[in-house]
Amino acid sequence: MNESYIGILYIVPTPIGNLSDITSRALIILKNVNIIVAENIYHTNILLQHFNIKNSLILMNKDNEKKQSDHLIDKLKEGQTIALVSNAGTPVINDPGNLLIKKCHFFNIQVIPLPGPCAAITALSASGLMKNRFCYEGFLPSKKKNRCDLLYSLREETRTMIFYESKYRILESIQDIIEQIDENRHIVIAREITKKWESIYGDKATSLLQWLKEEKYRYKGEIVIIIDGFKQIKNKNIDQKILHTFLILKKFCSFKTSVLITSQIHKVNKNNLYQYLIKNKSDKIN
Template identity: 45%
Template sequence: MKKKKYGKIFIIPTPIGNIYDITYRSIQVLKKIDYIAAENYKKIKKILNKFNISKPIISFNQHNEFNKIQKIFNKIEKKKNIALVSDAGTPTINDPGFCLIRECHQKKIKVIPLPGACSAITALSASGIPSNKFCFEGFLPSKEIKRKKILNLLKYEPRTIIFYETPHRIINSLQNIVEILGKKRKITLAKELTKSWESIIFDTAENILYKYKNNKLICKGEIVLILSGYKNLEKKIISKKVKYILSILKKFLPKNKISVIISKMYNIKKQYIYKYLVNKTKK
């Protein structure tokens, strides 16, 4: 029995600012595919016009994603090739498309990703903050209670942390970062990347917040925040002697009581001791 043939879906990154950042391969694929599933009609149309490409466009965004998946599959089943493009950057990275791609894998439809622009990676490369290990957290929540909850969960994250942020929320988010992660936490703030007015600032959270509050920075444009990870200070603070005492006490007492006792005896912050004990238990 012959295997049924389907079309393919191509994941095509689009420029995050400078239109000439689109790759030559992306242009060639856009010329050859049958349909484009686009998050933003105006933006993809601008790119198509720039490179003299004319293709039918299917609207595909966060509001209609689930309703359009079947329409796209119907075309793929008719051996039509589809290009998935987002508003800007690499599709599915904090943009619509994840569910579509997952369904493609389940239906054995070939998915072909193309390399290209991504604001998180572009900012990270220019951040001056370690990039060998990092976590991407997308946009911080708009409501302060939820935003603080996320930041508290990431307080002791040792890897570099990447956030997206909007101009109208940046000051509130920076205030929460200073409050929860500390005013001396190193941050690189990258704004309007690849555009002629791009800005990349490396400083402490406290200083960047000060610049925004005093109108030394313009609250406009798309923002990427790169935060340095938590420094594991307890490794330096907790001596071999203290570690030996902890290894004995943990057999008889709960972690919170041990933390209080050792904190008073050796003038070490309770949270360092408690975190050390938790990490030891996991191993």
């Protein structure tokens, strides 16, 4: 295979709401490549028509990704150039295309990514939460058990956590966060980022859930959930009065119940208190 004739795959981010966010470079590439590979042809056509771009479109979704990837690799080997786009934002983040990119690397076909919009990063930048250490977890599972299992596994994740969620499940998911992570954990809801009805609101989990329930419009549209990371409690922050209360309660209640009541009496985070007591074996403290 003569590499001088091999084409290029461009990864082209598109606006997540406001069409003005597209870059000049992205428009040039979309206009001049041989093929645009789209997750949804109808959706992509709206963007192309807005900028008066006429080009050949090929559909690639999760159902035909394997077959289309082989077909597109053949086109690239012939020297054609291809732009990969998703419905919105940076392609391949929760969208089809990764298999095609892997095959490009296998066949030494050049892959050129363009910078551009991403709802998770855009929301994080405005969240007010820690940004130098974060993890992206994608969409929360739709089934409650799977969702709760995932959230429980992240209860001591110290990095800021980013999720996508549907308006249909947002109330259930916040309730699960309260139950599986912490009712006092700070959460930010970023809705309809870059669009007309954009809103960003943060509060502790229980207060945020109540705020959402007050008005249905507050959880309409596309939603990003950002959860503050777990803060480990330091020994010096545990007052002896708190330990004394816990030890008294533990004589009459279970460990878990004693932690819960102690946290409510002294208004401290129950998860942090639980962690501290487990690590320091405070049931032996005099």
